Amino acid sequence: MKITSIEIGEIFVPLVTPFKTALRTVENVEDIVICIHTDTEAVGYGEAPPTAVITGDTKGSIVTAIRDFIAPAIIGMEITDLDGIMNRMHHAILKNTSAKACVDMAVYDLYAQNLGMPLYKVLGGASDRVETDLTISVDSIDKMVADSLAAVSQGYRVLKVKVGKEGMADVERIRAIREAVGPDVAIRVDANQGWNPKEAVRIIRRLEDLSLNIDLVEQPVGAHDLAGMQYVTQNTYTPILADESVFCAEDAIRIIQMGAADLINIKLMKTGGIYEALKIAGIAEIYGVECMMGCMLESKIAVSAAAHLTAAKSIITRADLDGPGLCRIDPYTGGPRFEANMIHMTDAPGLGITKVPGLNGEARLS
Ligand code: MG
Numbered sequence: 001m002k003i004t005s006i007e008i009g010e011i012f013v014p015l016v017t018p019f020k021t022a023l024r025t026v027e028n029v030e031d032i033v034i035c036i037h038t039d040t041e042a043v044g045y046g047e048a049p050p051t052a053v054i055t056g057d058t059k060g061s062i063v064t065a066i067r068d069f070i071a072p073a074i075i076g077m078e079i080t081d082l083d084g085i086m087n088r089m090h091h092a093i094l095k096n097t098s099a100k101a102c103v104d105m106a107v108y109d110l111y112a113q114n115l116g117m118p119l120y121k122v123l124g125g126a127s128d129r130v131e132t133d134l135t136i137s138v139d140s141i142d143k144m145v146a147d148s149l150a151a152v153s154q155g156y157r158v159l160k161v162k163v164g165k166e167g168m169a170d171v172e173r174i175r176a177i178r179e180a181v182g183p184d185v186a187i188r189v190d191a192n193q194g195w196n197p198k199e200a201v202r203i204i205r206r207l208e209d210l211s212l213n214i215d216l217v218e219q220p221v222g223a224h225d226l227a228g229m230q231y232v233t234q235n236t237y238t239p240i241l242a243d244e245s246v247f248c249a250e251d252a253i254r255i256i257q258m259g260a261a262d263l264i265n266i267k268l269m270k271t272g273g274i275y276e277a278l279k280i281a282g283i284a285e286i287y288g289v290e291c292m293m294g295c296m297l298e299s300k301i302a303v304s305a306a307a308h309l310t311a312a313k314s315i316i317t318r319a320d321l322d323g324p325g326l327c328r329i330d331p332y333t334g335g336p337r338f339e340a341n342m343i344h345m346t347d348a349p350g351l352g353i354t355k356v357p358g359l360n361g362e363a364r365l366s
Helices: 059-074 082-092 097-115 141-153 169-181 197-209 226-234 249-258 274-287 300-312
Strands: 003-020 025-038 043-048 129-131 134-136 158-162 186-190 214-218 240-242 263-267 291-294 316-320 337-339 342-344 353-355
Touching: 003 059, 003 097, 025 059, 025 097, 043 097, 043 300, 059 082, 059 097, 082 097, 082 274, 097 274, 097 300, 129 300, 134 141, 141 158, 141 169, 158 169, 169 186, 169 197, 197 214, 197 226, 226 240, 226 249, 249 263, 249 274, 263 274, 263 316, 274 291, 274 300, 291 300, 300 316, 300 353
Parallel strands: 134 158, 158 186, 186 214, 214 240, 240 263, 263 291, 291 316
Antiparallel strands: 003 025, 025 043, 129 342, 337 342
């Protein structure tokens, strides 16, 4: 099975409710999607969101990276030469991690299809279900409480609450949500770099004093302020999860050796795909640091790839794979079944996605 071409398109999926964090507000998923064609009937699908504020990737940069740099480097290669394909891709262009993730997942899709197995089993996994949290966007207290109660009534048992815009006022948001949902719902807090180190310690200690039982606090301070994150981790009891601070395996080693965080959030759009994400998972296994698998504002292709990886690795103990849950519609055919908080893996080969609107001969951009 040889790679013959890469078809590039766009997907547009409206969100149920605008996605608001300390960094941005987004109303629709507008992602680049690709189809890798081979000299057989098999095709592999990939997806990349243009999360410029986090990865630096835009729609234009993703298309250019794939069309002008990655495609010429890997077209003609045998899909069984996974290591060779990945090395060629990662050397064809620096950074551009979302473009690489897009191609990486399509290559893994084909690699697993070639073996006739679902990707999570090819990666060595046995669990056929992945439980995800649901993100509660930063908003007024009343709106966040209403959104939280709606999520719980849909079956979600873990909420990820976005804060970081208003310092100590964020404590009131979290307290109101805890009081509304009761003690049995796990609450994760994501500050998206919104606090400074001392502010973060003050807020997290306050959450601890109020016994709000927070599962973890994600990226309390700036991505590059590792000393600040270390200060927060050392001066609070609540587990601290590094997100924007960890893109690659080298970042993970540095964070773990510094004790700058207790947990690591792996996202395919930061690592450049599954190939690099597996390296972070391996490092985390060595040090006994549990990981969360996260996603950007991605629809079902990219989140399916992340779910396959989550189902494959026991060191990934938490999943924040709510992209499809935030979308108003599912435009794809096939793939894992997303039923509220539970992602059910299937035995379909590869990622399992069999049809992507706009692709297969109808490319709009390539
Ligand atoms: Mg985050």
